[in-house]
Amino acid sequence: MDDAGRKIRVAVVGASGYTGVELLRLLINHPAVEITALTSESYADSSIEEVFPSLFGMLTLTCKKFDPREVAKQADLIFLAVPHNTAMTAAAELLPLGRKVIDLSADFRLRDPAVYRQWYGVDHAAPELLKEAVYALPEFYRQQLTTARLAAAPGCYPTAVLLGLLPLFKREVIDPDSLVIDAISGASGAGRKPDLPLHFAELYGNCKAYKVACHRHTPEIEQELSCCIGREVQVTFTPHLVATVRGILATITATFVTFKDAEELRTLYRECYQNEPFVRILPKGRLPETKQVRGSNLCDIGLAVDARTRRAIVVVAIDNLVKGASGQAIQAMNVMMGLDERTGLQLAPLFP
Incomplete structure (x- = not known):
């Protein structure tokens, strides 16, 4: 209202x-x-x-x-x-x-x-x-959205990657030059326009990397990470297409400069997102799955640490059409119009 x-x-x-x-x-x-x-x-x-x-x-x-x-x-x-x-x-x-x-x-x-x-x-x-234009990732641009008249909803891959990475950047515990990002998407991320690689016979039973080293979401990710720490950041980002309709699953690895064990890492993320209604930090032993967020505006984040290589491993799952697009846009609208951010978006995921 x-x-x-x-x-x-x-x-x-x-x-x-x-x-x-x-x-x-x-x-x-x-x-x-x-x-x-x-x-x-x-x-x-x-x-x-x-x-x-x-x-x-x-x-x-x-x-x-x-x-x-x-x-x-x-x-x-x-x-x-x-x-x-x-x-x-x-x-x-x-x-x-x-x-x-x-x-x-x-x-x-x-x-x-x-x-x-x-x-x-x-x-x-x-x-x-x-x-x-305000970059409409409410978890990090909420205040700017309250007075915005033009908001730019983030891409689906950047939403998952940035929610997974920005806590590490803000706490300065990883080497920004060590990032490797692998992510998979369902076919709906390509839009509704017919395209041969998305035909059922071409897609079903298949998984492939695409637009390697040239995906258009790369500069968006780099822009926001660079803005966070005040210097240029470049990432290695490899997207993959899998035979499902919805979902983004991003696996991000980075080298620690200040080593954290797995529980310390979870504590860091819980503190960062403790007041965020749509971000869930999963407990020890659980990693995100796209089916666990399907149809919802939720973002699930799971964490692991490879002590041998001193690398953090962050796994993120979102529904590309909801938190990765339309749901996030409505979340931004709620902020812009002075509504409770959760209004109209408190949907439990669909399962199975």
Whole structure:
């Protein structure tokens, strides 16, 4: 609810993609929100029930083509669930109309327009907004989000990696130059657009590394880690695709500069995240699994220490469509609109 007790009017631009429908699934049950407008270029003039039969009887809005003035008339806050290189123009059109924007693409995650061009291959259309955009990882940017009008939802891989690493960086107990990050993702992380490697016959029964040494989430991870310690950090990041729909599992290793045993490491993480409602530090002997967080906004972190090599091992699991995208965007919305951060997101994981 806003200050006058009215529900917050929310629009989803790009409602027909995976992150779009996940936003709708979560927002339908959000007690302080009214979904008032949906857009889709592919499904313009189609009822959202036709696009997603799973929403039958729950939401009856019709998708329209994106018109910034019409969307701004109907909504107080707009989620942009559109592709990279598209969101930047939409945000630049919506912000002057007095609306708050949360972008789920990569268009406002990188603060340097030259880095954006290097990794995304185009000039940024709204570089003046990059310094204003708040990186919407609430666990570390909560205060900045309270006054933000433009938030950039982190990528799925960076969400898992940063939640796994930032406690170590803040306590300065590891060598920042020793990081090795291996992560796996389900197929939904690639979006809904058909692509041959994601066809059932190509994907099922397979596991493969992809975009080795060139994945676009690399500079996002490096930017936030560098910001944390005030100097440039580079990482070795290798993503993998596995034959599942949802989930990110990241395994991170780093060399200690101040050695901690496993219990000391767990204590460090518990202290860092003791007031965070969506981060769970697992007890001794347990490591995260993607099935244990599926459908939820939770982030599970498990810890181990290799005393022989003096390396910390951090394992992180999230649902890429919830904590890695739409759920985290709603968490950021709650902060931006002065709501309890947990509102609409207190969902137990699906199992099995």
